Amino acid sequence: QVQLQESGPGLVKPSQTLALTCAVSGASISGGDYWTWIRQHPGKGLEWIGYIYKSANTFYNPSLRSRIAMSIDTSKNQFSLTLDSVTAADTAIYYCARDPSRAGRGQFDFWGQGKLVTVSS
Amino acid sequence: SYELTQPPSVSVSPGQTATIACSGDDLGHRYTSWYQQKSGQSPVLVIFQDTKRPSGIPERFSGSNSGNTATLTISGTQAVDEGDYYCQAWDSTTAVVFGGGTKLTVL
Numbered sequence: 027q028v029q030l031q032e033s034g035p036g037l038v039k040p041s042q043t044l045a046l047t048c049a050v051s052g053a054s055i056s057g058g059d060y061w062t063w064i065r066q067h068p069g070k071g072l073e074w075i076g077y078i079y080k081s082a083n084t085f086y087n088p089s090l091r092s093r094i095a096m097s098i099d100t101s102k103n104q105f106s107l108t109l110d111s112v113t114a115a116d117t118a119i120y121y122c123a124r125d126p127s128r129a130g131r132g133q134f135d136f137w138g139q140g141k142l143v144t145v146s147s
Numbered sequence: 148s149y150e151l152t153q154p155p156s157v158s159v160s161p162g163q164t165a166t167i168a169c170s171g172d173d174l175g176h177r178y179t180s181w182y183q184q185k186s187g188q189s190p191v192l193v194i195f196q197d198t199k200r201p202s203g204i205p206e207r208f209s210g211s212n213s214g215n216t217a218t219l220t221i222s223g224t225q226a227v228d229e230g231d232y233y234c235q236a237w238d239s240t241t242a243v244v245f246g247g248g249t250k251l252t253v254l
Binding site for chain 2: 087088127135
């Protein structure tokens with residue numbers, strides 16, 4: 027059974043960088059899956075942030091691309107997200123998820139429990 | 148940018164069939180997935196590649212996709228099926244796209 031667990035600060039100040047990590051168990055982060063971040067604004071729908079695949083390949087939501095970076099730590103079997111220059115509009119629950127589909131086109135079969143990140147001074 | 152449209156809410160009586168539609172340009176030529184999200188919980192994949200059910204998802208969940216509309220059908224709807232349902236597809240410019248979600252009420 028694949029399990030994912032998000033971690034990171036729950037409060038970030040405006041203009042600073044949001045940084046989250048997703049620890050994966052039950053699957054190798056170096057395998058053929060697409061490791062994904064998705065967020066959900068309070069009371070709203072789901073928004074795909076992007077994925078990282080085999081350490082070097084990334085694909086980001088065009089609307090967030092200029093502020094995002096994702097990376098993988100194979101030694102810890104985890105992947106990470108940073109989001110720069112945050113504003114209150116980035117307040118959301120951030121989920122990490124696995125996408126085992128052939129081309130990372132969305133088929134999120136395992137999700138973390140979600141991390142609420144609030145942007146506030 | 149590519150968009151998927153869902154009705155905000157659907158109501159169904161217990162034991163009846165619930166149908167949730169998701170519309171998008173030429174959606175029938177894209178694989179669609181569906182997710183169930185109960186209050187305070189992470190989403191759960193219930194249908195992928197239009198019609199396939201992940202292991203552990205009850206047979207009463209089924210999906211179809213043709214033309215501009217994908218449909219999630221829940222046969223013999225139970226109270227436990229209440230929640231928000233999201234469709235999802237992929238577009239070459241927008242990448243992964245989710246519909247706005249449909250709140251299913253069983254009453």
